Amino acid sequence: MAANMDQIQQKALNALEPYILLSKSANSPRAAADLVTQATSAPNTFVFAELLQTPNIQSLQTTSEEHARYLTLLQIFAWGTWSDYTSNPNLPKLSETQQTKLRQLSLLTLCTNPSNLTYVHLLEALDLPTPRALEDLVISSIYAGLLTAKLDILSQRVDVSSVASLRDLKPGSIPTMVSTLEDWDSRCVSVLADLEEHAREVRRKAQEQRRRETEHEKAVAKAMGEGEGKGRGNWGREGVGSRRRGMKWM
Template sequence: MDQIHTRALEALQPFVHLANSNSATSPRFTTNLITNATSSPNTYVFAELLETPAIQALRAPDTPDEYKGYLTLLEIFAWGTWQDYQATPNLPPLNETQTLKLRLLSLLTLSTTLKPLTYNSLMSALSITAPLDLESLVTKAIYSSLITARLSPATNPPTVNVTAVAPLRDVKPQSLGPMVSILTQWETRCGDVIGDIEAEIARIRTQSVRRRAEEYERNVLFEKALAGWGAESGEGGKKTAGWQGRDRGGGLGGGNKREFSADDFDDDGYWEHGLEGDMQGLGSRMDVDDGAGSSSRLGAGGLGARHPKRVLGKKS
C-alpha cells in the first residue's frame, strides 16, 4: 500500500513543476493543468498541487466565474467524495476518466467511514444503478492496489468486505483541529493507562519483596528449629548408648554362660575324671548353668538362686 502512495506522489510531480513554472500565469492554463492532473491514471493525491501559488491564485476575486469552480473541483479530488461533487453547484463537468477516478477515491473514503459496506449503500453513495457496475468498480480498485477487499454477492444483504485501504486521501484543512483534539484525548488516555500500569508494577514489586522477606524469616526459623532438634537428638543417643552398654556389661541382667571343652567328653559321653575326679578340678573344667536367664530369676532368699551343677562321671 505504501508503494501506491509513492507512485501517486511521483505521478503528481510533473504537474507541480508546471504549476511552479513561469508559464502558469493565466487562469486558463491553471484550469487545464487541473483537468490533466485529475485525469492522469496514476495521480491520487493532490495536496502538493493545491499548495502551489498558481492554483491558489484561482481564489482571487478577479478570477472569471468559469474558472473558479476548478479549485473546488481539485479540493474534492483531494479529500472529497462523489456525493460532495453532486451536492456542490457550478462545478465543471467530468470526463469519463475523471468520473472513474473520483468514484475510486470516494470508495476509499467510504471503506473507512461506512459500515457495513452493502451493495445498496455503495450504489447510492456512488450513483451506480447496476450491481455489476459496482462490482466492476470494486474490482478495478482491488487490481489498482487501492483497497484489499472481497466481494460477497451471495450474502444477505450483499456486501463488500474491505480489509485494507491505501493511504491516498489528503487531509482537509478544516479537519485538522478535531484530529488534534482526538489525538490529544488519546494521548491523555494512554498516559493514564501507563500510569496505572506503572503503579501496578510497583505494587507487585513491593509484594514480591515482602514475600521474599517473609520466606527468608521462615527459612531462618526452620533452620534454627532443625539445629536445636539435632542437638537434643545427639544427647539422647549418648544416653541410650550408655544404657545399652550397661545392660551388655552385666548389670542386673547379665547373660548366661556355658563354657566347656569338647575334650572333656570321651567316646561314651562321660567326663574323663569320672566320679573319682576332684570336684574342684571338675569345677575348674566345667561351668554349666542350666536355664537361660537364671541369674535374673529371683529366689526366696536373695537376688537369684543358682541351680546346682550336674557332675558327670564315667560309667562303672
C-alpha cells in the first residue's frame, strides 16, 4: 500500500515536470498566469510546490492584481482547500476540471481528521449539493489513487484507510506542526501515567481480594475442623452410654 502511494506521488511529480520546464520561458505575467491555469487543469497534477518556486511564477506577486491572483490560486491548489478558494471572491473562475481537482485535494486535507469524514461535514466543506455528488467525488479520488476508502452509506461516513502524500506544506506550518506533535506527545505521556496508576490500583485491589479470600478460607477450614472434633467427641460419649444401658438390661 505504501509503495502504491509513493508511485502516485511520483506520478504527480512527473505530470508537473513539463510545466516546470515551460515556466522558464513564461517571461510575461500573462504567460505565467496561463501556465497556472494549464497546470491546475492537467490530469495527474496534484503537487505544485516546485512550480510555485520557479522565478517567473513567483514574479506574479509583484505584477498587477489581475495576475497576482493566479499565484494565490496556485497556492490554494498546493496547500489550501475549497473553502479557502470560495472565501476569496477575487480569484479566477475555475473550470469544472479544476473544481473537481481542488475538491479532491481538499478531501485529502480533510482526511487528516476522522471527525471531518461524515457526509454532513464533507458536503458543507466541499460545497457539494447532494450525497450522491459527494460519493462520486470520493469514488473518483479512489480511482485516481489519491486515497483508499470505503463509503459507509448506512452510517453516512467515509472510512479512509490511507491517503497519498500529495499535499504541500504551507510556508510557516512547520512550527505549528511541531507544537501540535509536542502537545500530542504530552497528552500521550499523561494518558500512559493514568493507565499505569489505574493498573497499580487494579493490582492492589486484586491482592487485597486474594488476601481476604485466603483469610476467609482459613477461617472456614478452622471452623469445620473444630466442628468435626466436637461431633466425634459427642458421638463417643453417647456410644458408651448406650452400651452400658444395654448391658444392664440384659
